[in-house]
Amino acid sequence: MRMTNLLLGDFTLQTDxxxxKSRLQWGQPAFTIIDVRERQTYNQGHISGAIPLPVNELVKRATVSLAKDRDIYIYGDSxxxxxxxxxxxxxxxxARVSELTGGFSAWKAAGGSTEEI
Incomplete structure (x- = not known):
């Protein structure tokens, strides 16, 4: 069951x-995908276009690089x-942070584009 943040209209706290993938295919602008897994895991495979922000650096790096009202999709190891x-x-x-349920494995199962470094 998805929880909707009523203050944010149709932006949800969880996204599958x-x-x-649909949002990416439609070319909807102004959102960021953040991968909070360890750098080595990120390098082995991640969602195309996702930026690596490990948990221990998350707030510091996000604060200097992202607007507080930007749509953010975040995923980790679990x-x-x-x-x-x-x-x-x-x-x-x-204000607009949504968890990608199922993470990278769900993304791959859905046929989403991936990259390796």
């Missing part, structure tokens, strides 16, 4: 891979890590 990272960003004043 198909919804995010839904728990994604939820924790999203809460950390929301607590830092980022």
């Amino acid at each position: 891979a198909h919804e995010l 839904d728990e890590q994604s939820a924790s990272a999203a809460k950390t960003l929301r607590d830092a004043g980022f």
